[in-house]
Amino acid sequence: MAQQNGMVEKRGAGHWLTHAGLILGVLFIFFPIWLAFVASTVTQPEIARPPMPLLPGGHLWQNYSKALTSGINAPVALMLFNSAVMAIGIAVGKIAISLLSAFAIVYFRFPGRHLFFWLIFLTLMLPVEVRIVPTYEVAANFGMLNSYGGLILPLVASATATFLFRQFFMTVPDELAEAARVDGAQPMRFFVDILLPMSRTNIAALFVILFIYGWNQYLWPLLITTDPSMNTIVMGIKQMFPSGDDLADWPVIMATSILAMIPPVLVVIGMQKLFIRGLVESEK
Amino acid sequence: MEKRVTFKGVWLPLLLVLPQLVITAVFFFYPAGQAVWQSLFIPDPFGLSMQWVGLGNFEYLLSDPYYRASFVTTAVFSVLVTVVSMGVALVLAVLADRLIKGSGAYRTLLIWPYAVAPAVAGVLWMFMFNTRVGVVTWYLGQLGYDWNHVLNGTEAMGLVVVASAWGRISYNFLFFLAGLQAIPRSVIEAAAIDGARFWTRFRTIVWPLLSPTTFFLLVVNIIYAFFETFGVIHTITAGGPQQSTTILVYKVYADGFVGQDLGSSAAQSVILLVVVSILTIVQFKFVERRVHY
Structure with missing residues (x-):
């Protein structure tokens, strides 16, 4: 069977290490975006007193609608x-x-x-x-x-x-x-x-x-x-x-x-x- | 290469190339000519007249310690961005290539930061390392490290390098993975039968066969670091502290628009023009090589 020519593809521990490495890479890519998303769902005082929370808050709607409709200099x-x-x-x-x-x-x-x-x-x-x-x-x-x-x-x-x-x-x-x-x-x-x-x-x-x-x-x-x-x-x-x-x-x-x-x-x-x-x- | 079958007519094709010709002339050749012309003058303090100085602007620039420092900064910055983004991308691509199943899923998860603008990437990283509210800054503080890229030039350079490399990993990953998957499995398996371990196979077979991709990415990434990272620098450090992150492109902007030193800015544009021409020619040489490989 074609699947059996696994002499090059690692099995067992090596296999999981491969996944672990890739997941680490994905986390590195995602982390800054995750923080930005969390920051966009909390209130200003929560950010002003570090450390800011690492899980989303309940102000997503307020922040986004404020940004979209009035923004800071322009909507x-x-x-x-x-x-x-x-x-x-x-x-x-x-x-x-x-x-x-x-x-x-x-x-x-x-x-x-x-x-x-x-x-x-x-x-x-x-x-x-x-x-x-x-x-x-x-x-x-x-x-x-x-x-x-x-x-x-x-x-x-x-x-x-x-x-x-x-x-x-x-x-x-x-x-x-x-x-x-x-x-x-x-x-x-x-x-x-x-x-x-x-x-x-x-x-x-x-x-x-x-x-x-x-x-x-x-x-x-x-x-x-x-x-x-x-x-x-x-x-x-x-x-x-x-x-x-x-x-x-x-x-x-x-x-x-x-x-x-x-x-x-x-x-x-x-x-x-x-x-x-x-x-x-x-x-x- | 020429087409055997063509249509007759002279006016129609000229009409067809006209839009591109006009836009290219107005927004490319005229401004580039202007840059060369302006680089030979200095405006008087009131901006009323121009005084011919020949190559004076260039002589002044090349003896200006700030400009020379900017050259070094650019070199350090581009090499670091290229090495970091290509290194991480290569490791991830080699890992993804080892998987029989699921490399497609990882590819989807890894490629989309390509779509994040350098300026937005800059804002994200600046937020994490912000001296007042940054999460990473705070945790570093807990560990006893006092992060302050607003005052510390080395930390500022580190931050702009990571922010620039971060968004670029996707692009390099995609090309490395394609390059790896183009290597015939049979070659690698033959080596495995001969008892070559992973690292030996990588060093003696995979890496040499991957070299056209690596060379190509090397040139493309240096061009990226030179010209497309303006947004990262402008959002995170604005060239500071003490010009420690003022790369050449940023200096053209800072001297031309903020400092209003038109002659010097034009001369810098001309120097950059030469640099980008050399890089483009090198790129074409490599692409040529890649096609014939």
């Missing part, structure tokens, strides 16, 4: 909405422009094709963090401070997505384009009716990765949104701490941290297969 519900607009905007924007340009690069011979390809390639080397001051000036000159456009557009250009779709289009059999051409189909017809449906899984996998990328942005929203009502949730948490020596409103801040984690974590767990696929492919 967290609004920050969640801003984050959703930003994350979806970046993911959809990147995918849309990359699909179009990859289609052009693969299926046409046009002057400047190679130059264009190299221009995109270079953007791989320029993360926002490196060019923040001048990029901020550009956005300010366009009047994009405190706007969704300013949150989204500068992060939309993406070499990774273009390369991914280019690679995928290369594997699409030539016969399909041939047949479309023989039938007299316009290029865009071919793109919409054949290429897009074939790219569905790739698009979905990339969407998962880009949604998380957009949701978790910190530095750029920190610069571009000075108005609390435009804050995204991930950058807004830090703004909830008092600047002086006052004690922070920990239960509300921790409720906000939990709320900030829920959407991307749900995406990762709910779409685990697509997520892993997207991760592995976008790094190739």
Whole structure:
């Protein structure tokens, strides 16, 4: 029996040690989140007198509704909405422009094709963090401070997505384009009716990765949104701490941290297969 | 690689690449050019005019002890983050790979911190080690250890390293586990028949076969530590105490936006640009290797 070739897999004590090690790892991963969750269910005085309890209290509803409806500088519900607009905007924007340009690069011979390809390639080397001051000036000159456009557009250009779709289009059999051409189909017809449906899984996998990328942005929203009502949730948490020596409103801040984690974590767990696929492919 | 079958037309493809071209030009090339240009000037104290200084900003930077210290800080920080997150991930991946059943369940439990933003991870760890209310701080206090990362630079560095590595374990775990599972069972079993114990098998077979994954992760993690940990630093230490956690990316922000020293910040951007280019080229070389392996 296949199960019997256990000479490599340990039995007995070794087997349990393996589980023990993994459980230890899982606990290390979970502990900070568990504490944040507990802190979001107790009252401020319970936290102010350390040690705080290690089991949840009964104030979950109060803390979360206070965070969502009034927050500290702005209602967290609004920050969640801003984050959703930003994350979806970046993911959809990147995918849309990359699909179009990859289609052009693969299926046409046009002057400047190679130059264009190299221009995109270079953007791989320029993360926002490196060019923040001048990029901020550009956005300010366009009047994009405190706007969704300013949150989204500068992060939309993406070499990774273009390369991914280019690679995928290369594997699409030539016969399909041939047949479309023989039938007299316009290029865009071919793109919409054949290429897009074939790219569905790739698009979905990339969407998962880009949604998380957009949701978790910190530095750029920190610069571009000075108005609390435009804050995204991930950058807004830090703004909830008092600047002086006052004690922070920990239960509300921790409720906000939990709320900030829920959407991307749900995406990762709910779409685990697509997520892993997207991760592995976008790094190739 | 070229497609054999293509469509005719010149205007349509140009129209198709236009959106990406415009966004790239406006938000990538123009600002990057600006950074290079600004790095050659210093603004006068009133910000009314710019004075050409050539490479003066660079000379000043490289002789500035704070900037050099920031280089060292960045190196220490990236190496520690990479080693800690890859080390823990490798151990967990090796353990999960030993299981016949249930490795999928552990994978689900271990991968989701990937979705937690570095800035949120920063807030979580800052809460645990908070000097006034932190749980870990309190228990350390009971044991007689007085934790204070607000005053102690070493403790501050330790905290930002652990907070940065924590969220990164998932990513490394996923790639290590995939790498381990790609190693043919027959090779390992052959060694086991020859009497090689676990540690010998790991050292002589598994580790060498895993090396492409390890190299790849090494480069990717260093890039992560350099550029994507801004949120952790900003939420936990804001670069302090006494700049002991001011990594290069944080310094670009602190000098450019907080200190309003545009010339110096631009020169730092250019230096970072060179660093990230080198890292990207190295990454591509390794990825190339990995494909041909």
